[in-house]
Amino acid sequence: MLKILKYSFFDLTRSSWSYVYFLFYLLLGFVLLFLNNDLSNAVITLMNVIIMLVPLIGTIFGVMYYYNSREFTDLLLAQPVKRSSIFLGQYFGVALSLSLSLILGLGIPFAAYGLFKSAVIWDFSMLLVIGIFLTLIFSALAFNIAISTENKIKGFGYAILLWLFLAVIYDGLFLLSLIYFQEYPLDKFSLIASMFNPIDLSRILILLKLDISALLGYTGAVFKDFFGTSKGLIASLMVLLLWVIIPILNIARVIRKKDF
Amino acid sequence: MGRLFFLLFTFLIFSLQASEIKVCKNCEISSIQQAVDLAKDGDVIRIKSGTYYENEITVIDKSLHIIGENEPVIDAQFNGNAFSIRAENFTVEGLKIINIGTSHTSDFAAILVSRSKNFEIKNNRLDNIFFGILLERSSNGKITGNEITGDARDQANSGNGIHLWNSENILVHNNSIIGVRDGIYLEFTSGSRLTQNFCKNNLRYGLHFMFSNNNDYLDNTFENNGAGVAVMYSKFIKMHRNIFRKNWGSASYGLLLKDIDDSELKNNYFHDNTIAISADNTNRILYEANEFADNGYAVRIRGACYKNVFIDNNFLHNSFDVAYTGRINENEFTGNYWSEYTGYDLDKDGIGDVPYRPVKLFSYLVNRTPEAIILLRSTFIHLMDFSEKVSPIFTPAELVDDKPQMRKIVW
Numbered sequence: 310m311l312k313i314l315k316y317s318f319f320d321l322t323r324s325s326w327s328y329v330y331f332l333f334y335l336l337l338g339f340v341l342l343f344l345n346n347d348l349s350n351a352v353i354t355l356m357n358v359i360i361m362l363v364p365l366i367g368t369i370f371g372v373m374y375y376y377n378s379r380e381f382t383d384l385l386l387a388q389p390v391k392r393s394s395i396f397l398g399q400y401f402g403v404a405l406s407l408s409l410s411l412i413l414g415l416g417i418p419f420a421a422y423g424l425f426k427s428a429v430i431w432d433f434s435m436l437l438v439i440g441i442f443l444t445l446i447f448s449a450l451a452f453n454i455a456i457s458t459e460n461k462i463k464g465f466g467y468a469i470l471l472w473l474f475l476a477v478i479y480d481g482l483f484l485l486s487l488i489y490f491q492e493y494p495l496d497k498f499s500l501i502a503s504m505f506n507p508i509d510l511s512r513i514l515i516l517l518k519l520d521i522s523a524l525l526g527y528t529g530a531v532f533k534d535f536f537g538t539s540k541g542l543i544a545s546l547m548v549l550l551l552w553v554i555i556p557i558l559n560i561a562r563v564i565r566k567k568d569f
Numbered sequence: 570m571g572r573l574f575f576l577l578f579t580f581l582i583f584s585l586q587a588s589e590i591k592v593c594k595n596c597e598i599s600s601i602q603q604a605v606d607l608a609k610d611g612d613v614i615r616i617k618s619g620t621y622y623e624n625e626i627t628v629i630d631k632s633l634h635i636i637g638e639n640e641p642v643i644d645a646q647f648n649g650n651a652f653s654i655r656a657e658n659f660t661v662e663g664l665k666i667i668n669i670g671t672s673h674t675s676d677f678a679a680i681l682v683s684r685s686k687n688f689e690i691k692n693n694r695l696d697n698i699f700f701g702i703l704l705e706r707s708s709n710g711k712i713t714g715n716e717i718t719g720d721a722r723d724q725a726n727s728g729n730g731i732h733l734w735n736s737e738n739i740l741v742h743n744n745s746i747i748g749v750r751d752g753i754y755l756e757f758t759s760g761s762r763l764t765q766n767f768c769k770n771n772l773r774y775g776l777h778f779m780f781s782n783n784n785d786y787l788d789n790t791f792e793n794n795g796a797g798v799a800v801m802y803s804k805f806i807k808m809h810r811n812i813f814r815k816n817w818g819s820a821s822y823g824l825l826l827k828d829i830d831d832s833e834l835k836n837n838y839f840h841d842n843t844i845a846i847s848a849d850n851t852n853r854i855l856y857e858a859n860e861f862a863d864n865g866y867a868v869r870i871r872g873a874c875y876k877n878v879f880i881d882n883n884f885l886h887n888s889f890d891v892a893y894t895g896r897i898n899e900n901e902f903t904g905n906y907w908s909e910y911t912g913y914d915l916d917k918d919g920i921g922d923v924p925y926r927p928v929k930l931f932s933y934l935v936n937r938t939p940e941a942i943i944l945l946r947s948t949f950i951h952l953m954d955f956s957e958k959v960s961p962i963f964t965p966a967e968l969v970d971d972k973p974q975m976r977k978i979v980w
Contacts, residue, residue: 350886353946361948480949487941488934495940503943512947 313385313395317402321374327406330366334414342422352432355415356515359440360508364447365472367407371451372468374403376461383569392564396452400560404448408441415440432518439511442549446507447472449556456563479506500535504545507552514545593617601635601643602626608633616641616664628654637663640694644668645679653681660689669698671726678703678728682710690715700728701749704736713742719749721772729754730771733761733781741766748772752794755781764788774799774825775816778806786811796822797842806832814840823864826851834859836980844869845887848877857881858980866892866932870900880904883978884927888945891927894936897967902927906974914975925973928964930957 321327337358341351375382378399385395415437416424424430451468458464483502487495503509517536535541590604590612598604601623604614610632618639624646628635633656640663645651647670652661666679678700680690685707692714695701701717704710712731721727730746731753733739739761745768746752752768752775755761763786768775775791776798778784785807791797797813799822800806806829813823823842824834826849833855839845845864848854849871860883861867867887868879872895879902884890886908904920912923931950934941944950957964 353886357946357948357951477949477952480944480947484934484941484944484949484953487938491938495938499940499943509944509947513943516945 311398313390313398314401314405317374317378317399318406320378321402321406322409326370327410330370330407331410331414334411335417338415338418339421342418351419352429352436355436356512359436359443360512360515361476363411363440363443364476364508367404367444367447368451368468368472369465370407371400371403371448372455372464374399375452375455376464386569393561396456396560396564397557400449400452400557404445407444407448411440411444412437432515435518436515439514439549442546442553443507443511445553446549446556449553449560452560453556453563456560456567475506475508480509483509504548507549510545510548514542517542589613589615591615591617592621594619605631605633605635611658620644622646624649624651626652628652628656628659631656632658634660635662635664636660637665637693640665642667645670645677647671650677650681651679653683654688655683655685656688657686658688659685660691661693662689662691663693665694665696666698667696669695669700671699671728673725676700676703676728676732678732681705682707685710689713695730698728698730698749700732701730701746703729703732703734704739705734707736707739709738710736711740711742712744713740715744717744717746717749719747721748721750724750724773727772729777730768732756733758737761740764745769746771746775751775751777752791753777755779755784757781759783761785762787766790767792768797769793771795777801778803778829782806785809790814791816791823793817795820796825798823799825799827800829800832801825801827802829804830804832808832808834808837810836810838812838812840813842813845814838816842818843822847826854829854833857838862839864839867847871848874850874852876854878855880858978859883861885861887861890863887865889868892870894873898875899877901878903881978881980882906884908885977889929889932889935891968892932892936893928893965893968897965900968902968902970904972904974905970906976906978907970908977910973910975912973919975921973921975923973924969924971926958926961926964926969928968929954930963933963 341354345351382395419433424433450471454467455464458467487499503513513536590598590608592598592601592604592614601616601621605626605628608614608631613634613636616637618641620642622644642665643651644667647668651666651669661680669677669679679695679698680702682688683705687709689711690702695715695717698719702712717730719727727750729751730749731741731744733755735757737758737760741753741763743765747769748771750772752771753763753766754777756779758781761784766789769792771794773795775794776786778800780802782804787809788811790812793815797816816823821843823839823845825847828850830852835857837859839859839861841863843865845861845867847869850873852875854877856879858881862885864887866889867884869892875898877900882905884905884907890907907925907927910921910925912921914921931954
C-alpha cells in the first residue's frame with residue numbers, strides 16, 4: 310500500500326493541479342493578510358474559505374483522480390497486489406497531497422506575518438486541523454461515489470450534488486426545521502443535527518474558538534456545556550474522525566466484492 | 570525687631586490654625602472614636618500607622634479632617650459600619666478600612682455619609698467590604714482616588730463599591746472598584762460627575778443608574794463586569810469617552826439602556842462585549858463617534874425606542890452590527906462606517922453610493938429562534954442574508970444607512 314501511496318503522491322505532486330491549488334492558498338493567504346494586516350480577522354475570513362472550498366476541491370480532486378487513473382488501476386488489479394492497498398493507497402495519495410498544499414499554502418504567508426509570535430496560533434492550527442479533516446472526509450466520500458459509479462459524468466454530478474447538499478442545502482433544511490418547530494425545545498436537536506454534517510461541525514468548532522461561544526451561551530446551556538468544554542471539543546473531533554473512518558471502511562468493503 | 574515680628578507672626582498662625590490630634594497605639598489617645606469625641610470643629614485627626622479594631626466611629630456635626638499616615642488599618646471585624654459621618658466640611662484621607670460584615674437588613678459600609686455637605690473622601694483603600702462608600706442625602710462631595718476591592722460571590726450577599734442615594738453634585742474621580750456587586754451605584758442622584766474610574770470584575774454592573782437625572786460619566790473604563798453600565802429610568806445623561814471592554818459572557822452587556830431619554834453617547838469605545846449596547850424603551854439618544862469592535866451584537870434595539878440617532882460611528886467586525894425588533898420609529902442611522910459594507914464610491918466623496926442595511930435577516934431569525942445561532946457564518950446564511958439585502962422582506966426596509974462611509978472614521 311505504501312508503494313502505491315508513494316506513487317500516487319508523487320504523481321500528484323508533479324501534476325500542475327496541486328501547484329495551482331497550492332499557489333491559490335498562498336495567494337489567498339498573502340492577500341488576506343495584506344488587506345487586513347490583522348491575523349485574527351484574517352483567520353475568520355479564512356474560515357469561510359476553508360469550509361467552502363476545501364470540501365469542494367477535495368470532492369472534485371478525488372473523483373477526478375479516480376477516473377483519470379482508471380487505466381493504471383486496471384493494470385494494478387491484474388498484478389498480485391491486495392485490492393485494498395491499491396485503492397487506499399490512491400486515496401491517501403490524493404488526500405495527503407491536498408493536505409500538504411493546504412498546510413504549506415496557508416502556513417507560509419501566516420508564518421511570514423508573524424504567526425508564531427501571535428496569540429491566534431491556536432485558532433490557526435485548529436483551522437488547519439479542520440482543513441485536513443475536511444480534505445480526508447471529502448476525498449473519501451468522492452472515492453466512494455467514483456467507485457460505485459462507472460459513468461464519469463454521473464459520478465461528477467453526484468459528487469457536486471453531495472458537496473452542494475452538505476455545504477448549503479443541509480443548513481437550509483436545518484434552519485427550516487428550527488423555525489418550523491420553534492415551539493419545541495430545540496437545543497438537543499440542533500446539537501445532534503450539527504453532528505451529522507462535517508461542514509457544520511467544523512464551522513462550529515472554529516467559531517467556538519472565535520466569537521460564537523458567548524452568543525451560544527445566551528441561547529441555551531446545552532450548547533455551552535457541550536461545545537464550550539474540552540470534552541465537547543474531543544467529542545467533536547471524534548465525530549470528525551468517524552466521518553473519515555466510515556467512508557474509508559466503506560471503500561474497503563465495496564472493492565472487496567466489486568467486479569472490475 | 571525682625572525676629573520679634575517673626576515670632577509674633579508664627580504665634581498668630583498657630584493660634585489661627587486648628588489644633589491637631591494624633592492617634593497612635595502608644596499615644597495619649599489610642600482610639601479614633603476618642604479622638605473624634607475630643608476634637609472641635611476644624612481639627613485635624615492624624616492617625617499613625619497600625620491596626621485599629623474599631624467600628625461605628627461616629628462623627629456628628631463636626632468639621633474634622635481625618636487623615637491617615639502610612640495607611641493605618643481600621644478593622645471593623647465584620648461588625649457594623651467603620652465610619653458613620655454626618656457633618657459639613659470634612660475630609661477622610663489615606664485610611665485602609667477592612668472587614669465590613671454583610672447583613673440582610675442594614676447596608677453596612679466602610680464609610681457611611683449621611684446628610685452631609687462639602688466633604689472629601691480621598692485616597693483610601695477599602696478591602697473586603699460589604700458597601701464601600703455609602704452616601705445618603707448628601708451634596709457637594711468629592712470621592713477621589715479610592716481603591717475598593719470586594720469579594721462578592723452572589724448578588725444577595727454583596728454590596729456596592731460607591732453608592733450614592735438621594736445625593737447631588739458629587740464628583741467621583743479616579744477610583745478603582747473591583748469585585749463588588751455594583752461598582753458605582755446612583756439612585757435618585759443628580760448633577761454628579763463620574764470621571765476616570767476603573768470598574769472591573771463586578772458581579773452585576775460596573776456603573777448603575779436608577780432614577781438619576783442630569784449626570785455625566787466621562788473617561789471611565791468598565792471591564793469584565795456582569796454588565797459594564799446599566800442606565801435605567803434616567804434622563805439627560807452624558808456618556809463620553811468611556812471604554813467598555815470584555816463584558817463577555819452568556820448574559821453580559823457593555824451598556825444596558827432601559828427607559829432613558831435625552832442622553833448622549835460620544836466617543837465611547839466598545840470592544841469584545843457579548844452585546845455592546847442593548848437599548849430598550851429609549852428616546853432621543855444621540856450615538857455619535859463611538860467605536861464598536863469585535864462584539865457579538867454591536868447594538869441591539871428592543872421595543873419602544875423612538876428618535877435615536879446613530880451618526881459617525883465605526884462598526885468593526887461585529888458578529889451582528891444591529892439587531893432590531895419592531896418598526897423603524899424615526900430611529901436613524903447615518904454616516905457610519907460598517908466594516909461589512911461592500912458598496913462602491915464612484916464619485917470618490919468618501920460616501921458609499923449604495924445604502925447599507927445593517928440589520929441582517931439572520932439576526933431577525935435568531936431573535937425569533939435563538940437556537941438558529943448555531944448556523945452563524947454558514948454559507949446558507951450568507952446566501953440568505955445577501956438575498957434579503959437585495960430585496961428586504963423581513964427586516965425593516967427603511968432601516969438603512971444612506972451615507973455609509975467608505976473608510977474607517979477618524980475623529
